[in-house]
Amino acid sequence: MEAASIPGGGERSILGRSPLARFPDRALKYGLTALAGLILALIVYFFFRLVGEAKPAFAKFGVLGFTFDNDWNVNAEQFGALPLLVGTLITSFLALLIGVPVAVATAVYVTELSPRRVRGPITVLIELLAAVPSVVYGLWGIFFLAPKLQPAEQWIADRLSFVPFIGGGVATIPNYFVTGLVLAIMILPIVSAISREVMATVPLDHKEAALGLGATRWEMIRIAVLPYCRSGIVGGAMLGLGRAIGETIAVTILIGDAPQLGGHLFGQGYSLAASIANEFGEAQGLHRSALFAAALVLFVLTLLVNGVARIFVLRAAQPGGSKQTGGTAQAADVADVAVGA
Amino acid sequence: MSAQTPAPEKLARFNVSAARRRRDRIARGTILAATVLALIPLLLIIYYLLDKGLSSWSPSFFTTDPTGNTFFKNSSIGGIKSAIFGTIEMVALASVISVPIGVGVAVWLVEYGRSSWFAQLVRFFIDVLTGVPSIVFGLFIYIVLIVGTGSSFAGYKGALALSLLMLPVVTRSAEVILLLVPGALRESALALGAPRWRVIFSIVLPTALPGMVTGVLLAVARAAGETAPLLFTAAAANATSFNLGGFMNSLPVQIYSDVTSPTTAVVNRAWGAALTLVVMILLLNLIARLIARRSRLA
Numbered sequence: 001m002e003a004a005s006i007p008g009g010g011e012r013s014i015l016g017r018s019p020l021a022r023f024p025d026r027a028l029k030y031g032l033t034a035l036a037g038l039i040l041a042l043i044v045y046f047f048f049r050l051v052g053e054a055k056p057a058f059a060k061f062g063v064l065g066f067t068f069d070n071d072w073n074v075n076a077e078q079f080g081a082l083p084l085l086v087g088t089l090i091t092s093f094l095a096l097l098i099g100v101p102v103a104v105a106t107a108v109y110v111t112e113l114s115p116r117r118v119r120g121p122i123t124v125l126i127e128l129l130a131a132v133p134s135v136v137y138g139l140w141g142i143f144f145l146a147p148k149l150q151p152a153e154q155w156i157a158d159r160l161s162f163v164p165f166i167g168g169g170v171a172t173i174p175n176y177f178v179t180g181l182v183l184a185i186m187i188l189p190i191v192s193a194i195s196r197e198v199m200a201t202v203p204l205d206h207k208e209a210a211l212g213l214g215a216t217r218w219e220m221i222r223i224a225v226l227p228y229c230r231s232g233i234v235g236g237a238m239l240g241l242g243r244a245i246g247e248t249i250a251v252t253i254l255i256g257d258a259p260q261l262g263g264h265l266f267g268q269g270y271s272l273a274a275s276i277a278n279e280f281g282e283a284q285g286l287h288r289s290a291l292f293a294a295a296l297v298l299f300v301l302t303l304l305v306n307g308v309a310r311i312f313v314l315r316a317a318q319p320g321g322s323k324q325t326g327g328t329a330q331a332a333d334v335a336d337v338a339v340g341a
Numbered sequence: 342m343s344a345q346t347p348a349p350e351k352l353a354r355f356n357v358s359a360a361r362r363r364r365d366r367i368a369r370g371t372i373l374a375a376t377v378l379a380l381i382p383l384l385l386i387i388y389y390l391l392d393k394g395l396s397s398w399s400p401s402f403f404t405t406d407p408t409g410n411t412f413f414k415n416s417s418i419g420g421i422k423s424a425i426f427g428t429i430e431m432v433a434l435a436s437v438i439s440v441p442i443g444v445g446v447a448v449w450l451v452e453y454g455r456s457s458w459f460a461q462l463v464r465f466f467i468d469v470l471t472g473v474p475s476i477v478f479g480l481f482i483y484i485v486l487i488v489g490t491g492s493s494f495a496g497y498k499g500a501l502a503l504s505l506l507m508l509p510v511v512t513r514s515a516e517v518i519l520l521l522v523p524g525a526l527r528e529s530a531l532a533l534g535a536p537r538w539r540v541i542f543s544i545v546l547p548t549a550l551p552g553m554v555t556g557v558l559l560a561v562a563r564a565a566g567e568t569a570p571l572l573f574t575a576a577a578a579n580a581t582s583f584n585l586g587g588f589m590n591s592l593p594v595q596i597y598s599d600v601t602s603p604t605t606a607v608v609n610r611a612w613g614a615a616l617t618l619v620v621m622i623l624l625l626n627l628i629a630r631l632i633a634r635r636s637r638l639a
Contacts, residue, residue, distance in 0.1 A: 017536065028538045032449035036463045039446060039508070043466050046481040053484055105375030113369060114376075122376065124630075129383050131626050133566025135593045136615045139600050140386050143608070185382045192379070216361055218368035239472075246474025248569040249593070253600055273476050273569070280480075280573055295480050299473065306472030 047299075054293035056286060066293055072259040072270070074279065079290035081297060083261045087176070087269035088298070090262070091251060092244035094180025099187045100237045106188075107195035112221055123196070130189035138253030141182045146173045146254065153177060153266045169264035174256035177265050182250055187240035194239065198232030198316050199225060235312030242305040246298065248273035272298040394616025397609040403617075407595065407610070409579045418606050421614045423581040424595040428618075430583070431496055431575060431591060432565050435503035440557055442504075443511030444546075450512075451519040452541055470509040476569035478505045483573045496582070496589030499575025506570055507560040514556025518549045551636035558629035562622045568593035592618040 057079055058066055069080020106126060110119055153171035160167035202225050210220040226233075256268025257278050272294045280291050357365075401420055408419040446463065454460025482502040487494065522545050530540040546553075571594050578588040592614050599611035 021536070024538045025536050028541070029453055032445055032453060033459075035442060035445050036449050036454065036459075039442070040463060040466050043470065046485070049484045049489075050477075050480065053488070102375045102379050105372045106379045109372050109376040113372060122380070125380055125383055128623070128626070131562060131566075131619075131622050132383075132386060133568070133593055133615075133618055133622065135566070135568045135596045135600075136386070136390070136619060139596060139611055139615055140389055142600065144385070144389050188379055214356060216357060216365035218365040219361070221368075242472050246472070246477075248474060248476040249597060253597075273474055276476055276480070277569060277572060292480065292484075295477050299477050302472050302474055303469060306468070310468060 050292060050296055050299065054289060054296045056289040057293040060286065066290070067297055070261055072275070074259075074287055077286055079286070079293070081272065081275075081290075081294050083259055084270050084272045084275050084294060085297065086261055087255060087271040088245055088273070088301075090176050090265075090269070091179040091183055091255065091271060092241055094177065095183035095187055095244040096237055096241055097184075098181060099184030099240060100191055100233075102184070103188045103191035103236075103240075104195050104233055106192045107199055108221055108225070110196055111199040112225060113217065126192050127189050129185060134186065134247060134250040135253075137182050137186060138250040141178060141250065141254045142174065145182065146175075146178045149178060149181075157264070157266050165263075166265050169267050171266035172256060172268050174254050174268055175266045176255065176262055176269050179251055179254040179269075179271075182254055183244045183247060186247060186250065187243050190243060191233075191236045191240040194236030194313065195229065195233050198229045198236070202228045229316070231312045232316030235309045235314075235316060238305055238309030238312060242302050242309060245305060246273060246302050248277050252277045272301075390612065390616045390619055393609065393612035397613030398616070402610075402613055406581055407579050407590070418604070418610060419579075421592065421595055421610065421617065423579060423590040424592045424614060425617065426581050426583070427496065427575070427578070427590040428565055428592045428621075430585060431500040431503060431571070431589060432561055434497060434500035434585060435507055435564055436557065436561055438501065439504035439507040439511055439560070443508050443560075444515050444553060447512045447515035447519055448541060448545070450516050452537075452545070467509045467512050470505070471513065474569075475506055475567050476572075478502045479570035479573050481505065482570070487574070494574060494576035494588050496575050496585040496587065499571045499589060499591070500585065502570035502574045503564040503567060506567060507564050510560040510563060511557055514559065515549070515553045518552035518556065519545065521552070522548045551632050555629045555633040555636065558625050558632070562625040562629070565625070566593060566618060566622055568597050572597075592621075 061069065061079060066079060066081055067085065068082050070082040071078045071080040072083050073079075106122070110122055114122065150171050150173055153175070157167050157169055157171055206224040206228065207220055210224040211217075215223060251271050252274040255271055255274055257270055257274060258268035259270045259275070262269035275294055276291050276298075279287070283291050403420055403425065404422055405420040406423045407421065408417060410417055410419070446467070450460055450463065454463065479502045482498050482505070486492070486498045486501070526544050526548060527540055530544045531537075535543070571591050575589045575591060575594070577594045577598055578590045582589055596611045596614045596618070599607045599614070602608055602611075
């Protein structure tokens with residue numbers, strides 16, 4: 001990019017060379033441009049094909065009817081995706097509720113409180129969580145975590161029987177809560193990485209000013225660090241949310257695959273992605289179209305969430321109106337890459 | 342940090358009230374506890390993988406194909422040979438497809454597109470790709486290559502789904518690294534009369550290579566662990582196959598189909614396969630990190 005600052009850099013090479021010698025340059029430039037354009041066209045094409053495949057289901061039930069009707073019955077050919085949508089949202093928000101505070105705490109610890117020695121190892125260990133494949137999370141969740149937690153869940157459900165949604169029911173081994181908990185573990189690395197990168201951009205002046213005024217370490221974090229990083233953390237959390245919404249295999253294994261609105265937190269449910277993974281193999285005709293429609297709803301949902309996330313992460317690049325040249329955004333990019341986003 | 346800010350504890354002792362000091366200690370304790378809490382799942386997962394996975398590892402586990410026979414005990418269920426080979430073949434093909442395209446797009450973004458509206462649009466779409474759930478990639482390929490052509494599942498279709506998944510990771514990481522190549526290097530080469538393409542191939546790409554290898558390896562590690570895009574593109578199979586045009590097994594799909602089995606021996610095979618997969622992915626991660634540390638950029 002800096003090469004652009006050479007006045008007439010491009011022109012000189014054109015003036016100085018024969019058409020034959022110019023050929024590789026042109027070929028490379030237009031070839032790469034075409035490649036970039038091709039990617040664009042491909043994504044648009046995929047999207048329209050997906051819409052095309054989903055059309056029969058939308059035509060039969062209506063877009064709103066499909067998305068918000070509470071009736072997913074394969075045998076009766078009734079497809080209202082509300083139980084799936086709600087399952088996706090419940091588990092994803094549970095993941096945020098559990099995962100984000102822990103992830104932010106790890107980021108604060110690593111950037112502000114930890115001894116220098118343990119900083120690297122902790123960062124690497126948290127990033128390793130991102131390297132565990134989702135099917136392995138599912139395997140571990142269903143054979144270890146869920147059975148271990150079930151008695152505790154039942155105990156909570158019995159004690160809090162007066163609280164709607166949480167209490168009263170019978171805790172099953174696969175359920176919303178376990179799914180949300182495993183999703184929380186899965187989004188931890190990305191939320192933590194982005195929070196960490198954003199916290200690294202807090203000016204030393206701000207922190208020293210807070211300490212200089214007599215703030216304790218925690219007060220310094222509360223006054224100087226967290227407010228400065230708010231939009232970056234929100235952006236990181238939204239990226240985590242997008243990840244949780246789209247997560248398929250671990251959820252399919254853990255949520256119980258019951259196509260109904262789950263009555264309580266410790267009961268079985270379903271999610272958009274899980275329905276596709278679970279039913280697509282045998283689906284025919286309208287059923288298959290309904291699953292494509294579910295995929296489209298999922299796709300649009302993740303698009304919205306990720307779009308909002310990018311806006312927040314980008315805004316974190318210009319805190320307080322002072323224009324930094326995308327430092328944070330780029331830092332967040334690097335963090336993304338590091339955890340394999 | 343602790344080096345620049347002179348011992349806050351010492352200050353605290355002189356002029357900070359007991360209540361504030363207590364709150365400080367509680368907050369710091371909570372943050373430390375949350376950090377420890379975040380590390381527990383990793384330890385538990387590794388412990389259980391080793392505990393359950395190692396016991397199902399044996400020479401025959403790696404040298405026999407799954408028999409598909411799940412209602413008999415012990416050795417008759419077979420191993421995971423076809424799954425290991427399938428994963429390696431499909432991920433290799435996916436890399437061969439996505440790495441040149443991803444790096445090409447990144448080079449275009451950094452060297453040609455820069456901040457033009459078209460480049461911004463391409464960046465936006467790459468970001469969109471990053472957020473697409475992996476199962477949707479599988480459906481994309483299913484619609485185009487299975488519904489569209491009327492043919493059946495095949496290894497190369499699985500590889501294509503994986504390459505879609507890898508593409509944004511490769512492009513984003515390569516772009517970040519290419520931006521770090523000092524402009525002075527490009528300017529010197531141009532000033533010496535090198536044409537643009539030679540600048541890119543002889544100066545920019547070699548300088549950025551180690552960093553890009555890191556990004557590629559992380560993308561490969563991610564693709565190797567994905568189940569969802571393979572379910573409806575490569576499907577599952579028993580026999581080891583080197584024909585990318587036919588059904589192809591893979592480690593994640595093998596684990597997924599074994600998880601739901603009521604037979605203990607089959608579930609144990611899932612643990613063994615999971616340990617194998619995690620070891621493969623961690624090795625890739627380790628190599629990526631070592632190369633990243635060697636890189637002069639970043």
